[in-house]
Amino acid sequence: MTRVILLLATLAAFLLPLAWTVLASIGVLPDNSATPPSWKGPPTLEHFAEIGIAEPAFWQELATSTASAVCAAALTVGFSFLGAYGLARSNFSARRMLTQGFLVLASLPVMAYIVPLSDLVRRVHLLDTFAGVVLAESAVTAPLAVFVLHGALTQLPPVWEEAAVLDGAGLARVLGRVVLPLVAPSVAATAIVLFVIDWNLLLVPLVLTSGQVKTVPVAMSDFFTFERELDWPTAAAALVVSLAPLALLVAVFHRLLERFRLGASDGRDIG
Amino acid sequence: MRLTTRDRIVLFAPLAVLLGGWLVLPAVLGLFATFTTYSPFTTTVRFSGFANYAAVVGDPQFGAAIRNIVVFTAVAVPLELAVGFGIAYLLRRPIKGRALWRVLLLAPWLVSPIAAGVMWHFLFGGATGILDFAFGWLGQPEVASPAGDLRLALLAAIAVEVWRVAPFVTFLLLPGLVSIPNERWEEATLAGASWIQQVLHVAIPELRTLLLTVGMLLVGLSFGAFDTILILTGGGPGTATLTPALYSYGRAFQTNDWPVGAASGWLIAGGVIAVGAVYLRLARERPSR
Numbered sequence: 001m002t003r004v005i006l007l008l009a010t011l012a013a014f015l016l017p018l019a020w021t022v023l024a025s026i027g028v029l030p031d032n033s034a035t036p037p038s039w040k041g042p043p044t045l046e047h048f049a050e051i052g053i054a055e056p057a058f059w060q061e062l063a064t065s066t067a068s069a070v071c072a073a074a075l076t077v078g079f080s081f082l083g084a085y086g087l088a089r090s091n092f093s094a095r096r097m098l099t100q101g102f103l104v105l106a107s108l109p110v111m112a113y114i115v116p117l118s119d120l121v122r123r124v125h126l127l128d129t130f131a132g133v134v135l136a137e138s139a140v141t142a143p144l145a146v147f148v149l150h151g152a153l154t155q156l157p158p159v160w161e162e163a164a165v166l167d168g169a170g171l172a173r174v175l176g177r178v179v180l181p182l183v184a185p186s187v188a189a190t191a192i193v194l195f196v197i198d199w200n201l202l203l204v205p206l207v208l209t210s211g212q213v214k215t216v217p218v219a220m221s222d223f224f225t226f227e228r229e230l231d232w233p234t235a236a237a238a239l240v241v242s243l244a245p246l247a248l249l250v251a252v253f254h255r256l257l258e259r260f261r262l263g264a265s266d267g268r269d270i271g
Numbered sequence: 272m273r274l275t276t277r278d279r280i281v282l283f284a285p286l287a288v289l290l291g292g293w294l295v296l297p298a299v300l301g302l303f304a305t306f307t308t309y310s311p312f313t314t315t316v317r318f319s320g321f322a323n324y325a326a327v328v329g330d331p332q333f334g335a336a337i338r339n340i341v342v343f344t345a346v347a348v349p350l351e352l353a354v355g356f357g358i359a360y361l362l363r364r365p366i367k368g369r370a371l372w373r374v375l376l377l378a379p380w381l382v383s384p385i386a387a388g389v390m391w392h393f394l395f396g397g398a399t400g401i402l403d404f405a406f407g408w409l410g411q412p413e414v415a416s417p418a419g420d421l422r423l424a425l426l427a428a429i430a431v432e433v434w435r436v437a438p439f440v441t442f443l444l445l446p447g448l449v450s451i452p453n454e455r456w457e458e459a460t461l462a463g464a465s466w467i468q469q470v471l472h473v474a475i476p477e478l479r480t481l482l483l484t485v486g487m488l489l490v491g492l493s494f495g496a497f498d499t500i501l502i503l504t505g506g507g508p509g510t511a512t513l514t515p516a517l518y519s520y521g522r523a524f525q526t527n528d529w530p531v532g533a534a535s536g537w538l539i540a541g542g543v544i545a546v547g548a549v550y551l552r553l554a555r556e557r558p559s560r
Contacts, residue, residue: 007361007372014379014438020401021390030404032397037407079285086282089274100554104547105294107487109495111516112540113294115523115533116301119311139293142286161272171278200383202498207524217385221501232399239386246381254374262443263484 018243024236047237054234055219058241065215066245068130068205069198072137076198077191079138080145085179087146088153089161099150105143110203118207128212136204141194148193151263152186153179189259196246216242298540301533310529323534333535335510336518343429343514344493350433351489352482355440360470362441363448373445380439388502391431392418395503418504424511428500435499436492440485447481448474480554487550491543515539 023029027044030037051058087099117136118127126132156179164178180187202217209218220238223230230238250257274282305323309316327333358376362369382390394401395416406414417423455477459469475482497516500506506513506521515535523532 003361003364003366007358007366010358010361011372011376014376014434017390017394017401017434018378018382020394024393024399029399030401032400032403032407032413035407036410037404075289079289082282083286086274086279089272090279096555097551100551103484103487104491104543104550105290107491107547108543109491109497109516109539111495111497111519112536112543113298113301115519115529115536116304117293117297120297120300122311135289136293139289142290142294146286158272165272171272171274171281174272196381200381200386202383202385203520217383217498220385220389221498223389232393232396235389235393239382239390242386243382247378250374250377250381254370257374257442258370258446260442261446263481 021236021239024233025240027233029233047233048241050234051238051241054230055223055238057214058216058219058238061214061216061219062242064130064213065199065217065242068133068137068213068215069195071134072141072198073191073194075134075138076142076145076194077149077187080142080190081149081180081187082175084146084149084153085175087150088156089158099147102143102146102150106141106147108143110140110201114203114207121208126208128209130213132208133205133213133215136208137198137201140201140204141197144197145190145194148190148260148262149183149187151261152183152190152259156182185256185259186261188253189257192249192253192257193260195249199246302537305530305534305537308530310527312527312529319530323530324538326531327535327538330531332510332513333515333518336513336515339425339510339512340494340496340514342425343432343496344490347429347432347436347493348486348489350429351436351440352486354433354437355485356444356474356482358437358441359444359448360474362445373442377438377442379435379437380442382435384435384498385502387431387435388499391427391499392416392503395427419508421508421511424504424508428496428503428512431499431503432493432496436489440489443485444478444481447478451477483550483554487547490546494539494542494546515542 025047027041027047028039029041031040055061087095121127121132121136126135160178160182161174164174169177200217201215202221205213205215205218206221216238220242223235306318306320307316308319362372366372379387393399395418397403397413397416400416402417403414406412417427420427451473455473456469459473464472495516496514497520500512500514500517504512506517516539519532519535519539521532522528522535
C-alpha cells in the first residue's frame with residue numbers, strides 16, 4: 001500500500017509540470033498576483049488556432065518532423081539489425097569489446113562531431129535537404145540500435161537458424177523467415193524508441209538546415225533565440241501538439257515497449 | 272548460422288557506410304582540421320599545431336564551461352540514477368498494470384530537451400509559473416525565476432535535466448530488476464536483510480553491468496548538455512550555465528570561429544572517450560559473487 005502511495009506521489013510530481021502546460025494550452029492560467037493565487041480564464045481551444053498565426057509553417061514542420069523521424073528510424077533499424085546479427089553470430093575475440101564500443105559511440109554527444117559533419121554535408125550538396133537530415137539522424141542513433149539489437153539477438157538460440165540452413169536456406173531466408181519473426185517485438189520496440197529520439201533531436205537539423213527543411217525542435221529554437229518570444233498559452237499549445245504524437249505512440253504500444261532492453265538480460269516479461 | 276565472407280559483407284556494409292560516412296569520417300577529418308587553420312570560409316590552409324587547442328583552453332569562457340559541466344555531471348548523473356533506480360525498485364514486484372505505469376512514468380522523457388527548456392522557462396517564470404503559484408499559497412512574496420539567478424541558474428538547469436532523464440533511467444533499469452531471480456530476494460529476506468541491504472547486496476551486484484551501461488549513456492548525455500540550456504538560460508546569466516557544447520556551437524556557428532568550435536567539440540569527444548575507456552574496462556570484468 002505504501003508502495004502505491006509512493007508511486008502515485010512520484011507520478012504526480014513528474015506529471016504536474018505537464019498538467020500545468022496542458023491547462024495553459026486550453027487557456028486555464030494561474031493568477032499569481034491574487035492572494036492566495038487562483039485560476040483564471042474559461043477553457044478555450046483558440047490557442048491551438050493561434051499556433052498557425054504565430055508560426056504559419058507549424059503544421060508543415062510537424063509533417064517534416066514526422067517524416068524525417070520515420071525515415072531515420074526505419075533506416076537505422078534496418079542497417080543496425082543486419083550489423084547486430086552479423087556481430088551476434090561472429091566469433092572473434094574482440095566481439096564483446098566491439099559491442100561495448102558501440103555503446104561508447106552511442107554516448108558521444110552530437111556536438112563532438114557536428115561541426116566537421118556540417119562542412120562535409122555542405123560539400124556533398126546535402127545541406128538543407130531532407131536526405132541530409134535523415135542520413136545524419138540515422139548515423140547518430142545507429143550505435144545505440146546496434147547495442148540494443150545485439151542484446152536481443154544473442155538471446156536467440158541458434159538452433160532454429162541451423163535447422164533452416166540444413167533445409168538449404170541462405171542468409172536472406174534465414175533472416176526473413178526465421179530470425180526476424182522471432183525478434184520482431186524487440187525490433188519494433190527499438191524502432192519506437194528511435195522514433196522518439198529522432199523526433200526530439202535538435203542539433204542535427206539545426207546545423208544541417210537553413211530554412212528549406214525545418215523540424216519542430218528547430219522552429220522552437222528559432223522562436224526563442226531570435227527574440228520573437230511566443231506568449232505562454234500559444235507556446236503551451238505548440239508543446240502539447242508536438243508531444244501528443246509521441247504520447248499516443250508510446251501509450252498504444254506500451255506492451256511492446258517491454259521488449260526494449262539495454263544489453264543482454266533474460267527475457268522475462270514485466271507485465 | 273555459419274557466416275560466409277559474402278554474408279558478412281551484406282550484413283556489415285550498410286552500417287559501415289552509414290557510420291563511416293556520417294560519423295567516423297567527419298569526426299576524424301575534424302580532428303585533423305583542428306591542427307590546421309582550416310575553415311570552410313578560408314582558401315589557404317596552414318598547419319598550426321596545437322594553436323586551436325591553446326586558444327580554447329586559454330579562453331576563460333571555456334574554463335567556466337568546463338567547471339559548469341563538471342558540477343552538472345557530478346550532481347545530475349547520480350541524482351538521475353538514484354531517482355530512476357528508486358522508481359524502478361518500487362515497480363519491482365508485480366503490480367497491476369506495471370507496463371502502463373512504466374510508460375506513464377516515462378512521460379517527461381518524451382518531452383524533447385528543447386521543449387523542456389521552453390516549458391520550464393515559463394514554469395519558472397513569475398506570472399505564469401508553478402513556483403510563484405506555490406510560494407503564493409505559502410504566503411511568500413513573488414519569487415524571481417531561478418533560471419535568471421546567478422547562483423541558482425545551474426541548479427535550475429540540473430533540476431530540469433533530472434526531471435526529464437530520471438524517467439528514462441527507470442524505463443531502462445526496470446527490465447533488469449524484474450529479471451533478478453526471486454530466490455535471490457528470498458535468500459536476502461530470510462537472512463533478515465533490510466531494504467537498504469537488499470538494494471546493496473542483491474540489486475546493485477545483479478544489475479552491475481546494466482547500471483554501468485546506463486551510467487555511461489548518462490555521462491555522455493550530460494557532457495553534451497545543450498538544447499534545454501540554450502532556451503532556459505542561453506548559457507547565462509554571465510557564464511553561470513555555459514556548457515562546452517554551447518561554447519562550441521557559439522564559436523563555430525555564431526561567431527564563425529570554425530577552428531575553435533571544432534577543437535572544443537573534440538575536447539568534448541575526448542572527455543567522453545576517457546570515460547568510455549574506464550567503462551570498457553569495468554564492463555569487461557565479470558561480476559564476482
